[in-house]
Amino acid sequence: MIKKLGLITLLALIGCSQNKENKDSENQLGTKFKDVKASFSGVDFSNDLSPKGDLNIIEYLYYYNGGGVALGDINNDGLDDIYFTANQKADKLYLNKGNLKFEDISLASNISKENSWSTGVTMVDINNDGLLDIYVCKVGNYKSLQAKNELYINQGNNTFKEQAKEYGLDFSGFSTQASFFDYDKDGDVDMYLLNHSVHSTYSYGNKELRNKSDVLAGDILFENQSEKGQIKFKDVTKDAGIYNSALGYGLAITTTDVNQDGFIDIYVGNDFHENDYLYINNGDKTFTESSESYFNHTSRFTMGVDSGDLNNDTKPDIITLDMMPYKADVFLKSGGEDSDKVNEIKKSFGFQQQYSRNHLQLNHDTYFKDVALFTNTHATDWSWSPLILDYNNDGLNDIYITNGIYKRPNDLDYINYISNVDFAKYTETLQDTLEQKLIDVMPTLKLQNVLFTNKGDLKFNKSKQSYSETYSNGAAYSDLDLDGDLDIVVNNINEKATILENKSENSNYLTLNIFEENKGLNSNGTKLYLFANGKTFYKEQHTVKGFLSSSTRKVHFGLADIAKIDSLQIIWNDNTKTVLKDLAVNKEHEVVKKQTSAYAYNKVDKSQPQEFSYQHKENTFLDYEKEGLIPEKLSTEGPSYVQADFDGDGLKDLFIGGARNQEPVLFMQNAKGNFTPKELPIFKEDAMYEDVDAIALDIDNDNDLDIYALSGGSDYEEGDPLLEDRVYINDGKSNFTKLNATLLATNGGSVSSYDYNNDGLQDLFIGSRSIPNAYGLSPFSYILKNTGNNNFEIQFKKRFGMITDSKWADLNNDGFVELILAGDWMPITVWSINKEGNLENKTKEFGLENTNGMWNVIDLKDLNNDGNLDILAGNTGQNFKWKASVAKPVTMYVDDFDKNYKIDPIIFYNYFGTNVPFATKEKLIQQLPIIKKKFLKYATFAEVNSIKDLELKEEKDILTTKTLFELRSMAFINDGKSFIKIPLPKEAQYSTIEDFYVNGNHIYYTGNFDGFVTELGKSSSNSGGSFQFVNGDFNQNKSLQLPRNFCGRKIIPINKDSLLVLSNNGQSFITNTNK
Known part of the structure; x- marks a missing residue:
């Protein structure tokens, strides 16, 4: 049969599938690596690939994924040795002789001599004899590749005996990597075998395919069921709740205690459309896959994974790697995000939201917040192995990343080239010729590996060091020369492996070599808390990390200038602890588990906020189908609300506007603080309108509050009758009738009221958000003069901008009120009405020029009690693909x-x-x-x-x-004449801010917005929080108790301890401000 299927399949490989002179150079951050030459080290391994026959990137999509590295001390001489896996040649084992010199003992040690396709490698003491054994993953039962996974048992004399069959681990299939850990706390190591799919009929479809087992591609959990000295591993995959299907393209695995309950959890990184898996250990030999409960979105083509504490809060964070280029020209000609339409189809198939970029997921106890865009770690190109550890011993964990693929099948010109190939011209006998031609013209691009140095406060600096350009894959770290800093070993394609000697100086460290007595070298999952100088440093021992590799089992702490350690607390896997004091710095300590005491884990607060009896329901409308170049949807702007006393009983009631085809609701408050919806016929009649804003004011001068409801929605055409605003007249007892009047019909953004002409009647500003089907043009907005008798007339008609919010206030205490406006693609703008009755733009006078942003909300409060009103302004935040400044708008x-x-x-x-x-x-x-x-x-x-x-x-x-200069959410502090700009705390920059509530010096906010197009991605890393403004600055942010994926739009005080937070297109919640 013609090989056309394999050639066409190449179009799906947008997923994974000039050496400079070696030199010693230092980046500006103090981390210094030296590339150790093979002629000095004796490590001459090279993972050489030669495409041929049925073994090339067209026939096997992961042909260029490369090999792995394992670092560990196989002979217990204190020096970690090196194992490399090869794809088309023999693996290699190098014995560390000291001083970064190594001896090739591959033949003498009896590791396999066959040229089978090895992938991942792990060092583990599988039989608890105190010697590290080696487990090697292979690709088998695929075309000409017929190997089985191998287990080399250490014989204690630098030789090994292959015994995978005896242990029940001689799997033959599409293996990637094995991770060993004690998942059931019975004192021995179990094994998770990560496998990967190849494109088949069972790897495409909806999420239900996860439940269909695949004997070659599906992952497997093996439980160690040793009895009477006989070690045997049993497949417990199904009983444990592990997916075992061809839907998973498993490329990376890390294990860590995600929820800090004492049980080891599993993170699996999957390529292509399938979700990454987060298996939460239930403690009863079962797992619950919980990715969608913990993450708002993940990488799309996850290739490498690691966990570690990146913000020193003693919780494990997670980094996943993808393939987003950092060079602009490569970025523009490479395959990237799904189209908006494909994205919607994937969601309908049950897949989680994914983006083709790195993710840095911050652990927030019960869920994670992706901050890769905030930290600028999101784009490192075709990246494989992330390794989180402190490489410059400053007490902060850094990130090392390997890069490069030998052939780039995601080059869009190349994909177009394949699409135009006339396959019919090539007969069966010419298929090999065609394949070779397609491989030859596939682009190549060498890349430098990347080091992100952690500067604290989630600031990462990309190293300026001149790393050699390579095609690098697996990598591992260890202090190979015992000088107190971590070195790195990298497996490269078609060139010699890299050994980076760490030459960082002038910082202290501590190294721990930990053992559980009578349990060999197996202590994976052990937690270590180091207390010194008022700080707490956290590490968790796991060796399998990155990509296809395992690092040293020793635990390393960088200490910067700390010379004295207060104590070290070790939490063992059996929930006991050891506390050590008086540990000398700058040396390695061997710690054997002996005297312990019980350790009880603190329970994470998993309580949920109270649901409020209202759910906003947006109609489905895909703005981008009508306007293909827009960056955001404007059809999901609700809900609006008004909080006011509508029945004169002294209690504030609540009007909540509805989405299109959802009626507004009036909630009446009783003396107990409860809210009950009131049936009103007119609201049912007006359910077809979309309410985007509303205010309460006495329109008919009868001493009760009426409602002005602003209509909007970009799913209407300009001039549509359903864009007309409405006035609901109150009879004083909260019974409303609709005013029979012709009002403005715009795509509304904001309505606000003030008696600007001092005639005793409330006038209105009607701010329009956009012109339907004309994103970017400023619509007309209006100032309406209240003439009495339920009538308004247009006083000013002007294109003020794409308005989202408006406020009236006297900003400079001159007795004249200003109109303050916020909106998209515009500055925070100030207008005044002068003595002659004309509008004047005072933005520059108040120092607010060059504040052009995507402003969602403004709130006016005197934050520093100086008698002047300050401005809080919610923007997109810094966790956003776009970066903006005056110099680079x-x-x-x-x-x-x-x-x-x-x-x-x-x-x-x-x-x-x-x-x-x-x-x-x-x-x-x-x-x-x-x-x-x-x-x-x-x-x-x-x-x-x-x-x-x-x-x-x-x-x-x-x-x-139009331009954007500022994307941060800000406070503008009023000195009486102009405003001083202060960005809100970093946690408030993780996502959009949609609303504020200020109580004293406590500032509460809510946010998240999922209406950005796929190229920008959902803004979903901060549903709400609070902070204080003290002595001219903001203190630490505290999160509000809200669900992970909550999109907050309005935040409303309902009593002294509780806030009602309204959601866009979802359930609303009451959150307690004391939690």
């Missing part, structure tokens, strides 16, 4: 560039120092077919750095240009 050019009577918003932003178009080439061509001929190749499109390069129109002639 995000710029949007808005015009009908192709004269088809449709507005085209073309956005450029700064991508790691280069200005690039936000829209993909496909999206631009779909919107502007006129540019297709100009950019036939992605390589040409990758050179586009400005609107001029698109050759559409002279920049000076473009209808509208």
